[in-house]
Amino acid sequence: MTACAIEPAAEHEDDEVPQAVCTITADGSYAARLALDGDCWFPERWTLDGPEPYAVPLPAHQPEEPGTEVQPMGDGRVLIRRPTDGRHIFSLLYPTGPGTGELLLGAVQCPDEGTRLRMLPPAPGGDKAYALAVGRRSSAVWLVAGGAFGPEHLAEIPGRCSGGVWLDRGGRILALDRESGGRTKAVVVDLERGGEVSPLLQIADDSDDRLLLADPDSGLLLIRSDAPSPGQERLGWGVLGSTLPVRFPECLRVPDCAVTPFAIQPGQVLTPESCQVALRIDGPVGSWVGVWRPAERQVRHLPAPEGWLAGAGLWTRDGVLQLPYSTREVRCGVARVGVPSPEERPEAEPESRSSVPVEKEPPSPVARRPVPLQQAPLGGLVTK
Known part of the structure; x- marks a missing residue:
């Protein structure tokens, strides 16, 4: 088994630098990220399912240390993972008037220096959260939020x-x-x-x-x-x-660029070829957004909004791409991009499901x- 066990918290360890990554719940209601205030990192929750998005800062009594990771839960609380001397402490953060409330869930101990633990993408439903601990010879899946008694070891995978x-x-x-x-x-x-x-x-x-x-x-x-x-x-x-x-598809090869899919349009139960796929494209001149359908032989390239939290976004069922961004003027914003359907774009070259080699x-x-x-x-x- 991967050398991990439930343990109490201890001091932080510096194993990586916090990143301004935005993570969105599976249903798109909330997002969370580590925001920067001067030289200090603190958790921030974004509410996305209202008429206008807004951010709620959730600072602790001291700035977050390197290696900290946050993830939004379906009820609006934010799960935080703080690495500390071979342990990973998990807590739920929530606003309490002017301050931040914190519910300690417990910790996972990984004493083996070769073991790395990170949170898995937000689970459907939003009431549970999982982490993956990768050891030298095996990997463990942990339930770190939503269980009855704190972090729970679920599976060991060779x-x-x-x-x-x-x-x-x-x-x-x-x-x-x-x-x-x-x-x-x-x-x-x-x-x-x-x-x-x-x-x-x-x-x-x-x-x-x-x-x-x-x-x-x-x-x-x-x-x-x-x-x-x-x-x-x-x-x-x-x-x-x-x-x-x-x-x-040859169209997904963009010279001198890295292409990474980050969102698929939901709700297209019987027509997977019509699902719109959002792509993050990183090239020599920066990052931008690509939109592609499996039924087409082309990628539509779109400029990313200023301050885009690159790689973050989601589709609505009716085909609107939502891209979270943050600038000096707009701390919490969502750019909404409507992409025309193939019928509205005569230049598109559709392919039938049975004829796509x-x-x-x-x-x-x-x-x-x-x-x-x-x-x-x-x-x-x-x-x-």
Whole structure:
């Protein structure tokens, strides 16, 4: 097992510098980040589901130390993780008039210097939060908020895991990218069956296949793999439960840029190809936003709003992209971008579901057929 156990809190350790990352609940109601006041970091909660977004500062009695991480909960409280001398202390923060209330949940001890612990993306429902502790030979999933008696060890997974994507609306089925035997493959972890592990992606025997993003409504998956081009990772897509292989559109390759999907339009239950996908594109001149649908052969490039908390955002069901930003003039803002549908853009080149091959099919020796996603266990469970 990964060397982690529940322990009381102690002093902080400096293992990384806080980042101005904005994390949004699964339903889009709240967000949380570490904000900077001069040289001091403090937690801040954003309320996003009202007529206008607004921020509530949640400072403690002293500035936050390096390595601190925050995550919004569905009830408006903010979960905070504070690393301290091999331990990770978890508390819930909430506003109390002019001050900040704090409910101590407990701590997870990781005495092994090779173990790293971080919070997993916000779970559906918003009433629970999870963390992943990665050790030398195994990885552990912890329930760190929402349990009956503080942090609870849920699952131990052989191998070193990374990533973290929820595949259902119930917060039961978690996908992780597991490194084992020199290769990285996405696997499914069932948290209600003792952490039972099943394979999810097996595009080729000697490929690294990672799951970046998933939409539980449509089953659309965004994948990064070197199967089509050994030694070079490509961004691709598939549908959980489909009989078709993963496809790697040429339009998702932007020269000299890193392309990372960060949001999928929900609600497109029967039409995964029509889901809009928001992309963060990082290039020599900065970061901007791309919008793409699997049914199209092009990416629409959009300027990011000033002060965009890069990589943060969400779609509404009716296709409006919401991008949180913060500037000197606007501390808490959300830019709303409406993207025309394919029917409203005659320049779009639609593709039918049955006619989308892997673009630029790689030549031998990497012409082996990808494994269709319907061979992944639990495919029917997570697409219902």
